[in-house]
Amino acid sequence: MIATSIFGGLLIGLASVCLMLFQGRIAGISSIVYRAIFQLKFESWALTFVIGLVLGPLLVAALNGPAAPVFDLAWWQVALGGLLVGFGSRLGSGCTSGHGVCGISRGSARSVVATLTFMVTGVITVFIMGMVL
Amino acid sequence: MMIYLTALATGAMFGAGLVVSGMTDPANIQGFLDLATAFGPSDDGRHCGCAAVFPVGAAAVE
Numbered sequence: 001m002i003a004t005s006i007f008g009g010l011l012i013g014l015a016s017v018c019l020m021l022f023q024g025r026i027a028g029i030s031s032i033v034y035r036a037i038f039q040l041k042f043e044s045w046a047l048t049f050v051i052g053l054v055l056g057p058l059l060v061a062a063l064n065g066p067a068a069p070v071f072d073l074a075w076w077q078v079a080l081g082g083l084l085v086g087f088g089s090r091l092g093s094g095c096t097s098g099h100g101v102c103g104i105s106r107g108s109a110r111s112v113v114a115t116l117t118f119m120v121t122g123v124i125t126v127f128i129m130g131m132v133l
Numbered sequence: 134m135m136i137y138l139t140a141l142a143t144g145a146m147f148g149a150g151l152v153v154s155g156m157t158d159p160a161n162i163q164g165f166l167d168l169a170t171a172f173g174p175s176d177d178g179r180h181c182g183c184a185a186v187f188p189v190g191a192a193a194v195e
Contacts, residue, residue, distance in 0.1 A: 008154025015146035022139035027147060045140040052144020057152040059145065069157045097147075122166040130167065 028098025030089035
């Protein structure tokens with residue numbers, strides 16, 4: 001439903017604003033996950049954020065029934081995709097949340113370039129996959 | 134202590150937003166990026182598009 005999509009988008013935007021307000025941090029999920037794993041000593045709140053990130057969808061599932069994503073792929077294809085996402089987002093200093101949501105909103109030229117790059121690459125990838133599969 | 138509470142709450146809010154907007158479903162993301170069917174009857178792309186536009190507006194408020 002389009003209304004639920006908009007509501008979900010509002011929640012993401014609100015969460016990003018709250019993180020900036022209370023933590024003074026950009027809601028870049030890939031960077032927060034990186035900090036939660038590798039910089040736990042200095043950025044201990046990052047792990048708490050990641051736990052919340054898992055608890056939120058579980059709460060929605062408890063209220064609204066499970067909505068697990070459907071991966072019509074072999075486990076190694078999902079793992080390869082995850083590896084590429086992790087590698088690319090570290091290389092590009094962020095993912096869709098940090099660059100696409102927060103970066104562009106704050107007028108960061110680097111984020112505009114990053115977002116355009118991964119959107120165009122995504123469109124090309126989906127196009128090629130559609131021809132191959 | 135406060136910093137952990139807000140981190141937990143914002144994390145939960147962000148995660149819930151992703152699920153509610155359908156962005157955890159790979160089919161929605163592929164539909165959004167699929168220009169070949171973007172002008173067809175598929176609603177997935179538009180839904181995802183709306184969800185992508187609103188965070189920008191909300192974050193701009195800060």
